[in-house]
Amino acid sequence: MSTITAGRDRSTPLPFTCPSWCAVDHATQDVPRFPGDRDVIHRSAHAWLNSAGSSDEPWELSAHLASPELGYAPAVLVVDVGAPLDPYAEFDVEQADQLIRDLKTFTARVQQMRDHLVAAKEQQS
Numbered sequence: 275m276s277t278i279t280a281g282r283d284r285s286t287p288l289p290f291t292c293p294s295w296c297a298v299d300h301a302t303q304d305v306p307r308f309p310g311d312r313d314v315i316h317r318s319a320h321a322w323l324n325s326a327g328s329s330d331e332p333w334e335l336s337a338h339l340a341s342p343e344l345g346y347a348p349a350v351l352v353v354d355v356g357a358p359l360d361p362y363a364e365f366d367v368e369q370a371d372q373l374i375r376d377l378k379t380f381t382a383r384v385q386q387m388r389d390h391l392v393a394a395k396e397q398q399s
Contacts, residue, residue, distance in 0.1 A: 292316055293316055293339075293341060293349075295316075295318040295319075295339055296316040296317065296318065297317060297318055297319040298315070298316060298317050300314065314342065314343035315340055315341070315342055315343070316339075316340065316341045316342075316343070316349075317338055317339065317340050318338045318339040318340075319338065320336045320337065320338045321336065321337045321338070322334060322335070322336050323335040323336070333355075333356060334354075334355075334356065335353065335354070335355055336353070336354045337351060337352065337353045337354070338351075338352055339351060339352070340352050340364075348366065350364040350365060350366060351364070351365040351366075351369075351370045351373075352364050352365075353365065353373070
């Protein structure tokens with residue numbers, strides 16, 4: 275846990291205790307917050323997967339951790355599909371584990387398709 279300062283205005287610093295993974299600079303948010311404010315959300319840096327090199331519609335998948343201040347609700351893994359405000363899902367630990375298993379299965383299937391693609395290309399040559 276790290277402690278940073280933020281306040282109702284920049285002249286009144288108050289302590290926030292952020293989880294070690296929090297990437298939010300609470301002191302520079304447009305709406306000043308204070309410790310105990312239920313609207314304070316700690317967020318991690320995003321992990322991204324996007325459609326680089328795709329000629330179709332662009333897409334992206336991102337994931338980050340989110341947790342309200344002072345534990346008003348449990349932290350969750352947020353997975354976004356597409357642009358901001360598009361569909362997203364919040365996962366607890368068990369759901370995140372299932373997502374990881376599903377992604378591994380998906381990746382294995384994509385690898386098999388890639389291998390078939392290579393074989394088809396070699397046959398065409």
